[in-house]
Amino acid sequence: MSARPTARPRVNHFSSGPCAKRPGWTPEALADAALGRSHRSPLGKAKLARAIDLTREVLQVPADYRIGIVPASDTGAVEMAMWTLLGCRPVAVAAWEAFGKEWVTDALKQLRIEPAIHQTPYGVLPDLSAIDTKHSDVVFTWNGTAAGVKVPNGDWIAFDREGLTICDATSAAFAQPLDWAKLDVVTFSWQKVMGGEAAHGMLILSPRAVARLESHTPSWPLPKVFRLTNGGKLIEGIFKGDTINTPSMLAVEDYLDTLTWAKRIGGLPALHARADANAAALYAWVDRTAWVAPLAVDPATRSNTGVCLVIADPDVLAKGDDAVAALAKGIASRLEKEGVALDIAAYRDAPAGLRIWCGATVETADIEALLPWLDWAFAQEKAALTQAA
Numbered sequence: 088m089s090a091r092p093t094a095r096p097r098v099n100h101f102s103s104g105p106c107a108k109r110p111g112w113t114p115e116a117l118a119d120a121a122l123g124r125s126h127r128s129p130l131g132k133a134k135l136a137r138a139i140d141l142t143r144e145v146l147q148v149p150a151d152y153r154i155g156i157v158p159a160s161d162t163g164a165v166e167m168a169m170w171t172l173l174g175c176r177p178v179a180v181a182a183w184e185a186f187g188k189e190w191v192t193d194a195l196k197q198l199r200i201e202p203a204i205h206q207t208p209y210g211v212l213p214d215l216s217a218i219d220t221k222h223s224d225v226v227f228t229w230n231g232t233a234a235g236v237k238v239p240n241g242d243w244i245a246f247d248r249e250g251l252t253i254c255d256a257t258s259a260a261f262a263q264p265l266d267w268a269k270l271d272v273v274t275f276s277w278q279k280v281m282g283g284e285a286a287h288g289m290l291i292l293s294p295r296a297v298a299r300l301e302s303h304t305p306s307w308p309l310p311k312v313f314r315l316t317n318g319g320k321l322i323e324g325i326f327k328g329d330t331i332n333t334p335s336m337l338a339v340e341d342y343l344d345t346l347t348w349a350k351r352i353g354g355l356p357a358l359h360a361r362a363d364a365n366a367a368a369l370y371a372w373v374d375r376t377a378w379v380a381p382l383a384v385d386p387a388t389r390s391n392t393g394v395c396l397v398i399a400d401p402d403v404l405a406k407g408d409d410a411v412a413a414l415a416k417g418i419a420s421r422l423e424k425e426g427v428a429l430d431i432a433a434y435r436d437a438p439a440g441l442r443i444w445c446g447a448t449v450e451t452a453d454i455e456a457l458l459p460w461l462d463w464a465f466a467q468e469k470a471a472l473t474q475a476a
Contacts, residue, residue: 089459089466095427096453100444102430103232103258103393105278105285107448109348112282120340126333134339135328141346142289146260147355149267153292153326156334158312161257162189164274164288167313168253169193169226172272172296175303176250178202179218181227184209184234185436186255190226198307202226209234209437210382210395215243224250230259232279233434235395235442236383241266251296258392260289261355262362262446271296277338280358280392281345282448284338297321345448358447365445365454366391372458378403378465382440395433397440403469410472412439417468418461427460 100107121130139154148154157164169190180202182188187206194202203223205213215238218225225244230237237259244252244266251271259265260275267273273291277283292300300316312331315322325331349358370389373379373396382395398404398411419432419441433440441461445454 089463091463092456092459094456094459096456098450098453099427099429101428101449101457103279103434103442103444104276106280106282106444106446108282109345109448110450111348112344116344117337117340121336124336126330126336131336132328134336134343135330135334138339138342138346139326139328141343141350145346145349145354145358146265147267148291149293151294152267153297153321153323155290155292155315155325156328156330156339157288157290157325158286158330158332160278160285160288161255161274161276162288163312164276164290165190165226165253165255166193167288167290167315168272168274168296169198170307170309170313171305171315172251172253172299172303173198173200173224173226174305174307175299177219177223179205179220179223179225181205181213181215181218181225183207183212183236184228184231185434186233187228187231190228190255194226210236210384210397212236212238212385212388218243220245220248220250220252222249224253226253226255228255229265230256230263230390230392232258232390232393233395233437233442234382235390235393236388237263237390239387240264241269244269251293251299258390258446261349261358262392264359267293277342277345280362280446280448281342281349282446283342283345284335287334287338287342292326349447361447361449361451362391362445364451365449366394368451368454369394369443369445369458372461376462378469379441379461382438392444392446393442394445395437395440395442397438400465400469403472406472406476408439414465414468414472415439415441417471418464421464421467422460425460425464428457 253272257275261280278285378400380399383389422428
């Protein structure tokens, strides 16, 4: 049986959202927050505008794309785009895990637009070449957090498309290259790759998306928090820091802090490199470890942020799904009790297994320190399973 390790991760936060804070973070990072001040005061608006400007700089968003801070995290941003932009063209939705399936539900049951659905099981990317990106509006997730499956690139999207692409990029932004020329709407939330606080979403619009907003009136009602136009014109203030509803200035300060950290360490290339190094360390261990395997079937589609793993040990698999689920849950629970790794259980609707966050705010040394503990916890749980039988 694997010996109990002695070295521990310095930071044991491996949650896939909210994610680990940036290295060196302390509450003092929030000392300059505009607390007790209106978000519409000169100070409040300046901080919100600064968050937009730093997002553009760090994420390398094209100068002619609008960036807005919107309510309800990434979910709110995606649904705002769907409710305001869809309805005048055919729609295709790609889904291969829980969050993509939510966009299918929104399109099919809420907006009732009868989309073309390209859906596959967890771990497998749909045939992207089968999606009509030339004529349809396309809704898809760049990186499926619950499955650990990403689109490898934007090559499958037509340059001469007539429709819009709406991309949920919440676990990809700041960690994976985004092909801006192929994307008309990009959404994400602060609590993912950048380790900020939750509740706020980012909505990024191409000029083509703005043109659609100003020329298309949806047939369904729009709640106030979804309204991006007034009198057929874009509400430009939303994209300058004049938010639709009241944001948390504490969360804004935290987002500013993590963006400033990103600039300090080298910007977007450094963020990509950190996530890549973390994932490489974890996948290298998976490659040499017989009891575990990636949920993502194709190596080209494996995420470098939310890495999802399944149990591959033949003895455990032979005992059936309940035993597999119990063992995976036991590993996560045991390591949490040890104080070694927090929140590494698979997403609730995903196949039983583990999910380990490898985004840029995680240190590779902490991933490496976690690996022996995973082996130890598996051995302990397998032995307990065998004894119970």
